[in-house]
Amino acid sequence: MGSNRLLFLASMALSGALQASDAPTTVPLEDFNRHAEYTAVRISPNGEYLAATAPIGDRDVLVVLDMKDLKPIKVHQLPDNKSIAGFFWAGPDRLMFTATRKFGQFAQPGGTGEWYAVDANGERPRVLVTYEGTTTSGSTSFSQRVSPVSALREDASRVLVQVTTGTGSEEGDRAELMEMDTFTGRMKRLARAPARNCDFVLDADDKPAFANCADNKDRDSFTEGHGQVYRRADGDWTKIFDSRETAGRLRVSHVDPDGTVYAVQHDNAKPNVMGRLDPQTGAFSPLDSDPRVDMLGEVIAADGKTLIGVTRMPGKPEVRYIREEHPDAQLLAQLSAAFPGQYVSLGGATLDGNKMVVSVQSDRNPGEFYLYDKSTKQARYLVSTRRWIDPELMSEMRPFTMTARDGVTLSGYLTVPKGRELKGLPMIVNPHGGPHGPRDMWGFNPEVQLFANRGYLVLQVDFRGSGGYGKAFEQMGYGEWGGTMQDDVTDATQWAIAQGYADPERICIYGASYGAYAALMGAVREPDLYRCTVGYVGVYDLRLMYSEGDIRESDTGGNYLESVIGKDRSKLDERSPAARASEIKIPVFLAAGGRDRRTPPEQTDAMEAALIAAGNAPRENILEPKEGHGFYEVPARNNIYSKMLAFFGEHIGGTVTVGESRTESASGGSD
Structure with a gap:
């Protein structure tokens, strides 16, 4: 019997006790917040x-x-x-x-x-x-x-x-490679970096082979600079790449036992490319690329040294094999076939490579870990991340692409309530935080699953400015807070309506951090599109970002603010929900953490005061004094989400039961 069949049987045995009908089942609120x-x-x-x-x-x-x-x-x-x-x-x-x-x-x-x-x-x-x-x-x-x-x-x-x-x-900074004694902490120097701001790359024998360095002396902004790659041989460093002399950037990522050198290249615009690097000449040969998305990571064999593939996420995560003939590449393909619809990844292995940890996860499965034994070709279940969650009760996360009003292609996800037809559903629009660098990812999201379990279609769109789609796409959002970035959220909402997925009379917008900013600016910019808005640990007054919070406290943070929101006071006011509170006509829900250093509670205070002055006081304004940038303690999380669900239920609830929870576990799990 093949190893993939054995693993498939193992997975079926584990999930068999949790099979459920397609009828929607209300899962306890606490199960999503634990x-x-x-x-x-x-x-x-x-x-x-x-x-x-x-x-x-x-x-x-x-x-x-x-x-x-x-x-x-x-x-x-x-x-x-x-x-x-x-x-x-x-x-x-x-x-x-x-x-x-x-x-x-x-x-x-x-x-x-x-x-x-x-x-x-x-x-x-x-x-x-x-x-x-x-x-x-x-x-x-x-x-x-x-x-x-x-x-x-x-x-x-x-x-x-x-x-x-x-x-x-x-x-900039200077780096050294040291050997550390794990019993005494004493160190012995093995090599000095050839320049400032360098990171070492070792070969398969743990010898320093390359250094990726950055020269930021004459950079134009916080995102720009120049990169160099150095090769080390016989104790001497030789520069083999300099971005000042050629277009784009390059960094060495891995050296295989056979001496193959892998590098990642990008041109400060399109998504990055994985390829081989000639260590003598610095010549780059592409192996894997995608016109839409960056590489997420490398896939390493059980020996911890051989690169067998890379991962990208154009919608769902994909493994692109670099060495298809490698036994571990074939094993990973078998494991993936054993868990259809899920993402399987190889974890750490024993020193002999015979036993390895395998991770299995999906949009509905929070994550399970198995131990695979190569000698027996069998998998043994180890632990789960959230064993009380029944994947059969969770909702599907469907990737989509659409075209914005100016022709830019946008990607995102629709999480469809289990057992419901994708037609005329009440919808929560959920812009992500960041906003520059992060993106929405396919996988288990407790918050999104909670909303879907209560009957809501959840829309997440990677508006311009999001990371993971190449530097040009990210930089399209600089200076566009409340501008084209907001237009993208609006266009995605209108797209879902045009497709017949969402009921245009039952849509709310909710976000956290930058997502809270987008939620409140959505209420400003589109007064007739949404029925309610929720801002959680958000930023609402762009001027305050220069006087409150931890971003402004470093030179890099100051450069970031100047690059992404600018310093023009009139434009900052124009793009601030707090300065335009009189234009918000729909019900508002706010929440903040008293110890939040990223978006301090002064931001929420400013938004609340402006709404009160405009005659539209927030229906809820939760302040948790001991919480930070998002609530961590389960009681605080239960409180905010129960009130948030009641808020949504009041304004777009319809026939779906919302806001209720039970104290027992849906799948019989316990703490």
């Missing part, structure tokens, strides 16, 4: 342990499980309310991990710079890099950043790290 049980999952090099991050309270811990019975043998956690973020196996039974602080649902966690090492069973713990930036040997200063580059997994005492020293000068 945090994932496990996130990243990695097997130890010797195959004896499984390590995974897991939330406990308001922070993430590192759990080590015994592979024999999957019972926890140790829980590693940090003091001072810090969470464990990135981690990896530094050896057969030794872990390294770093610390972070959480700032809310929509904020990027802020790394503290600390690194720790500990044995799987909790013995021989060691602080390697402290918050103050010093190691136990005193070799690292506060201005230095330590980033692991390679784990020498057969030797738990050594890892390779890049130490980047901030110089504070216009020329």
Whole structure:
């Protein structure tokens, strides 16, 4: 029996108990708001342990499980309310991990710079890099950043790290490749970067082979600069690429055991291209490209060294194989066939490559992890991210493309309520946050699934300015907050109406962060299109971005603001919902976190005051004093979403039951 058939049977056995009819079933509100049980999952090099991050309270811990019975043998956690973020196996039974602080649902966690090492069973713990930036040997200063580059997994005492020293000068930072002792924190220098602002790329023998560098000295804005690639041979660096001398940018991404060098090229306009690089001449040979979307990542074989493919997401995620003949490429293809309609990816593997973690996820499946054994060709279920979610009760996320009023092609997703015909549905338009860099992605989204479960069609569109579609598409949004970016959201809404998907009399617009800005500007610009609007941890007064919040606190952030919203006061007012509150005629719902540093509550205060002055006070204005950029605690999340659903139900509810929840789990799971 083939391995794909075995895996298919395994997946059917796991999901068989959760089969449900096509009739809509109301899933408890709490089930969508509970945090994932496990996130990243990695097997130890010797195959004896499984390590995974897991939330406990308001922070993430590192759990080590015994592979024999999957019972926890140790829980590693940090003091001072810090969470464990990135981690990896530094050896057969030794872990390294770093610390972070959480700032809310929509904020990027802020790394503290600390690194720790500990044995799987909790013995021989060691602080390697402290918050103050010093190691136990005193070799690292506060201005230095330590980033692991390679784990020498057969030797738990050594890892390779890049130490980047901030110089504070216009020329930029200096990097060194160091060997770190995971028991003492002491370091030994292996190589210095050839220029400023460099990142090392190692070959398959963990030797420094290339350096990708950036020269920002004469850059025109925060997004522009020049790039160089250096090759190292016999201890000497030779420059083989300079963007000042040729069009576009180039960076080396990977070196295979056979010496093949892979690089990613882009021309500051179109989506990036993956290809091979001649290490002697710097000549680039394209292998994979897509006219619409950037490459998301690389697919690495079980040996941790061989590149077998890349992933892109033109709608749903796709694996583009670079080495189709490789056994792991063939295995991945078999695994993907065993889980139709889902995205299968290879995780970490044992040192001998015989056992590997396989991740399976989709728009309806939050994520499951399996252990695949190459010798037996069988898959063993390990853990799920949200085991209480029944995929059979979730809703389909359908990719779409459309044409904006000026001819620009836009992509997005429609999440269709399970059991409902895609026709005349009440709809929530949900512009994403960011806005420059992020994009909407196909996959399980608890918030979107909650709305769909309550009967709403959810529309998400990647308006111009979104990331992932090439630099030109992203830069089309600079200076267009409230302008063509807003037009794209409007055009997508009108498109859904024209297709007959949405009931034009039952549409609300909701977003968080920048999405909240777009939701309120939508109410300003299109007073007759939406029946209600919701802004969650949003920005509403563009002038305030120069005086409140953390973006303005760095030179890069200041340059960003000048590039994307400008400094013209009259235009800032014209593009600010708070300055145009008198034009908002529909009901408004607002929510903010008292500890939000990205879009501080002063933004919501300004919006509320302007609406009150205009005679349209918000129907709800929730302030959670202890929350940040998005609510993290489950009670706070339950509160806001229950009130939000009641708000939607009042204005576009129709025949669909909204806002209700049960306390029991839909699938019988428990904490």
